[in-house]
Amino acid sequence: MRRFGFQIEQSERAGGRPRQGIETVLSASFGRRRVLTGLLPFLLTVGTSWAAAAGPPARIGWLKIQGPRHTPDQLEAFKEGMRALGLVEGRDYVLEERYANGEGARLPALTTELLGTGVGVIVATSQPSIVAAGRVTKGVPVIGRMNDDPVANGMAHSLARPGGNITGIYAMTEQLNPKRLALLKEAVPSVRLVGVLLRQDWSNAAHDWRVLEAAARQLDLDLLALNARSADELASALELAVEKKVGGIMTFRNPTVVTNLKLIAELCLKHRLPAVFDAREYVEAGGLMSYGPNIDAIYRRLATYVEKLLRGARPGELPIEQPTIFELVLNERTAKTIEVSLPSSLMALADKVIE
């Protein structure tokens, strides 16, 4: 209403100079400028009222367990996805970013903080953030990239109809572990013992271990569990791996691993350990190879969820999608450094080879 009052005042000022208007008709360019000055408040009024009619931009929460500098491409990919849908940051939406900087325990508090700003939807970037946000709010939609099976862990009734306030894309990370193991063996056929970086206290660790063990048996491989809950423990775990003469490294996705992805890649390089990861970011940081869905593509895709939710869709009705494209990324430089000769058949299949 205040703005409305302002408008009236403006238009009165705009319209309150009829005489000047007549003068301008009679006289030349001097008068034309006066018309513009007279019109300007009016145009401004029209402009502001039009913007007001479009409504305030939607508020979107961005919740991440790591810090803002960790994999910033994900946020960029999300914004890119929004842009592709015609949604412009600042005009159509504003982002409220909250980062736990590696402290998973802060995630519920950050979620509450986000809800306090009045966000209409929370984009939770990874499994821990989804779990935390999903626990704090049952009303505000939470979307994100799910690493674990959302039906198995009870987040959704089914992929087709999640039913709750959580939906997003199931990245099938854990499901692909056997495939990764097989790819590692294909890259390094001589491997016999594979070290698995994991957190024994992490929810899916036991399940994932059992699945991987079965795969290892088929591939005639042995596994070595390398438990690590921090950067320091990661370092010692990899030292242990070297000590145990493991022929390759695999990771289970957990916050310690994700947060320290660069460290792991560097340590593997340093210890000349061929490693297979679930995302290309590791390979870009010096890891040997990765196999998994394109994570940036997932974030781009998540923008469509946000758009649908902003248009009033119910999260429980938005099916949880699965990625269709999985990419094999190889780092040839790392291969050379750690003296692994990648088979040409594998090279031919790679979606991307970093030289």
Place this chain on the structure above:
Amino acid sequence: MTSTVVPPAAATAGTTDALARPGGRLFRKYAIIISALVGAALLASGGVALFFSYTENRAAIAAVQREKALSAAGVIERFVKEIEDEIGWTTQALYAPGRDGLEQRRIDFLRLLRLAPAITDLAYVDGHGHEQLRVSRLAMDVIGADTDRSQDAAVRAAKNGQPYFGPVYFRRGSEPYATLAIGGRGRAPGVILAEVNLKLIWDVISRIKVGKAGHAYVVDGSGLLIAHPDIDLVLRRTDLSKSEPVTAAHLGVGGAKAGGETAIVARGSDGHRVLTTYAAIPTLDWYVFVEQPLAEAFENIYASLWRTSILLAVGLAASVLASLLLARRMVVPIKALKDGAASIGRGDFDRRIEIRTGDELEELAGQFNQMAGQLTELERMTRLRRFLAPQIADLVSSNAEEMLESHRRDITVVFCDMRGFTAFAESAGPEEVMSVIREYHAALGTLIFQYEGTLERFVGDGLMVLFNDPVPCPDPAVRAVRMAVAMRDRIEALSRKWTQRGHDLGFGIGIAQGYATLGRIGFEDHFAYGSVGTVCNLSARLCAHALAGQILISPQIQEAVVAIAECAPLGELALKGLRRPVVAFNVVRLRQ
């Protein structure tokens, strides 16, 4: 009479009736009839045009939509065909027997996965129906599992040589998949099974644009949604078998028709009314539906409907206007006729009806005017009759007016007046004078008519009557004398009455015969039939000379009436204005 004529302007003002006024009976009738005729013609032609434009447009839109559906079906078919072709070359290749061959085949399969993003899993089943190789994007490759799959529908179907596309199934109840099986030939009789992720048709289907808001979608033979621009509908495993478009297409009921020849209007997947058509992909038993919001599809029809309606409305308005004008054109002269007739009826015979329509109405007005002219004449005649002697009036009214033209004729003139009238008129009161005059004229008038004399004039108590003109008669003198005698008798009776009232009034008559000039005399409208000649003077002088009760006649008259009247000669009389003395006789009485 002229003074009673109502001025024409006042007449019109007085007769503002219901005729020509808009809303008048005739006007209304004509206006309604003409508007109805023109309007009906317009409506009929507009309606027919609308109907045909609607059906043609609809057919055209349906044809366009069907083209879209067919092209969409082609696109979808190509999508599957490409996958088939890509798998095809691995069936053509020859692999070494045993493990090496399988390894080689595995690499080819992995390459195939790179080439065909829609394929998630590939399996090779050997000629005996045993699965020897399985490659997946999601799982480890399995070599030499040797599981028996010979009873799989896909394997059995593909062994017949034709590519087999299995029914759609949903992985984990969400992602749509179908099995594509292609059998090898000749020396490599195995079957390749590919699990195709149908979600990737989205790329294809979402690119198919039908107008601005229209789209295409694909259902399988049982009405299950396979592809839709809104991927969520597919992932939610939407069953459209009960939806209007799909039921209308009769899918699954005894096989679908070859393809929707016509577009139907149905409630679309989002509940709005849409125009929809479909095209079948027989090889897959899939159906590509194309739908467009009705409002958009029929945009042009609605626009043309609107245009035609506006034109129709304008045409109707114009026709009503035209019919009003036309009715007015017809009614105004009729009203003029009516007004004119009314004026004439009221006696305004000078009124002329002015109609310049150049048609029967003008003729009718002409006849009206002619009739009014005749009426004027008749009226004039009626008026004239009162002033003219009946004989003259008859001649005038019988158009024998030429008889009134100037001519000379031997006539008998009777002149009479009262004795002592001047003195009486001076002494008596005007009422009494008029009363006497009235009785006197009444008495003489009937006699003049009776003897068929022509009353030439009367001035006060003096009367002049002609015989043998304008209507000739065989015995003018005899008639004149008989009339004169009758007059004398009548006035004698009257004068006895007058004497009782104290008036001393006598009556004298003079009759002469001779040639006179007769004809119309006077000026402008004041014409009279008059006679000029000595005979007139003579009769007047004889009358003047006559004593009360005397009838003086000239010798010619005496000769003529000698058989019927006893006349006493009076000798020669010296009459004023006459050079020679005149022999005169007094009619004593008529012989019995």
